[in-house]
Amino acid sequence: MERLSDPVKWGLVMKIVVDADACPVQDIIEAVAQRCQLEVVLVSNIHHQLQSRYASIVMVDAASQAADLAIMNMVCSGDIVVTQDYGLASMVIAKGSLALDPSGRIYSNDNIDELLMSRYLGQKARQAGKRTKGPRKRTKPDDDCFTRSLERIILENNLWPHSREKG
Numbered sequence: 001m002e003r004l005s006d007p008v009k010w011g012l013v014m015k016i017v018v019d020a021d022a023c024p025v026q027d028i029i030e031a032v033a034q035r036c037q038l039e040v041v042l043v044s045n046i047h048h049q050l051q052s053r054y055a056s057i058v059m060v061d062a063a064s065q066a067a068d069l070a071i072m073n074m075v076c077s078g079d080i081v082v083t084q085d086y087g088l089a090s091m092v093i094a095k096g097s098l099a100l101d102p103s104g105r106i107y108s109n110d111n112i113d114e115l116l117m118s119r120y121l122g123q124k125a126r127q128a129g130k131r132t133k134g135p136r137k138r139t140k141p142d143d144d145c146f147t148r149s150l151e152r153i154i155l156e157n158n159l160w161p162h163s164r165e166k167g
Helices: 026-036 066-074 086-094 112-127 140-156
Strands: 015-019 039-045 056-060 080-082 098-100
Touching: 015 026, 015 066, 026 039, 026 140, 039 066, 056 066, 066 086, 080 086, 080 140, 086 098, 086 112, 098 140
Parallel strands: 015 039, 015 080, 039 056, 080 098
Antiparallel strands: none
């Protein structure tokens, strides 16, 4: 029996899929993925100009939810999805993928319902004419937190190159 020494050959290497419209951590994702020898796919609509020396880029039309649908169609169980969209995170979790946001928060079955409810309440408040706060300015500690979370997900799921050498 042949050893699975080449995970790419056997299709066992998971990928990182990024909801890339206005994603502030693209460079971090690519640097970590390159170190870990993981594929990265950036998904964006045609109104955003993306460039990458490492990642594949998938452009979708400008229709509402087009990027989300493309991401849902390409992810598999165990893939990592980076998104700020709670609805997309909920769907990829249900599909068996791992998800985190650009601040480093890892979405899970334990927190996604509360996040979806807070999104719903925010939408209702805005519809009623109330003003809600936007996101605060991104900082270096935010980048560090995201990096740690992404590396932790990779390590805990045996996607780090050294952890794949065992066996």
